[in-house]
Amino acid sequence: MRRDVTLSRLGLAMRAGKVISGEDAVVGAVRSGKARLVIVSEDISENTYKKIREKCAFYGVQLLQGYSRWELGHSIGKPERVAVAVTDDNFANLIRKGFAEIGGGGTD
Template identity: 50%
Template sequence: MDQQKQWMSLLGLANRARKIVSGEELVIKEVRQVRAKLVLLSQDASANTTKKVQDKCRTYKVPVVTVQDRFLLGHAIGKDARVVVAITDSGFAAKLKTMLD
């Protein structure tokens, strides 16, 4: 299995375990409440969204990993296009981070 399929299936698993939050506002909220352990941001997010998410994550020391595009991110969690996803479980976050680095 290639790297991409691996992290996508892990993200899908985290989603089924209800350990992720998607959507800009919800992700920012999780980061603020220090519940987000890792944030996945699509490369095709708007400049505004990218800046907002990266600044917020930098402030709260939450790692941000960029993924290919919004459709990939959405597909991994069985939804339509998603620009930003936060992982709220440290186990899933650590594993995803090693796969995506």
């Protein structure tokens, strides 16, 4: 499976209203229990990555790392994004499978 298929799945989830984007919004979704999966960009800053990684670990949300901030943003029709959260179990599972098939992303 190609990388763009996983990004297409993320875009589909966004159109379905099942994606939250932006650092603060993602942290809020993790805290509130809405986030089922968090994806951060490969070019995220160290401090931002640490903040999101610690929140995900504390609240038991899987964290994946992959793609550039431009690719993540472009896939959901937004400007550059360093973090996105998927709020639906089915979409989260589809995206996890995509990451596994391309052999990337796992951080936890």
